[in-house]
Amino acid sequence: MDDLHWDALPAGARRAVDEHLAAGRHVYAIKAVRDASPDPPPGIRDCMDVITDRMAELGLLPNAPTPPPDPAAAAAAGGSREPRAAYGLTATALKKV
Structure with missing residues (x-):
């Protein structure tokens, strides 16, 4: 700051x-x-x-937009490198929509 x-x-x-x-x-x-x-x-x-x-x-402001998850951090944590996966938008989830 x-x-x-x-x-x-x-x-x-x-x-x-x-x-x-x-x-x-x-x-x-x-x-x-x-x-x-x-x-x-x-x-x-x-x-x-x-x-x-x-x-x-x-991070104490109400209704403040949260930054999108970092795909590299998700991959380091064992998640997918696919940006959609960081938002829970997997192929299976997209088919349900």
């Missing part, structure tokens, strides 16, 4: 923000960003942008 406000936070504050986000405490996460930021602290809108970016990075 390339964000000047996030990069300016100490490691402990970043952990606190992540813990608040994981628990669904978004207001506390924004407060943690503002309290730990150097003067002058970022505005609420900037903090919300930081929090939204961080939630996306942590």
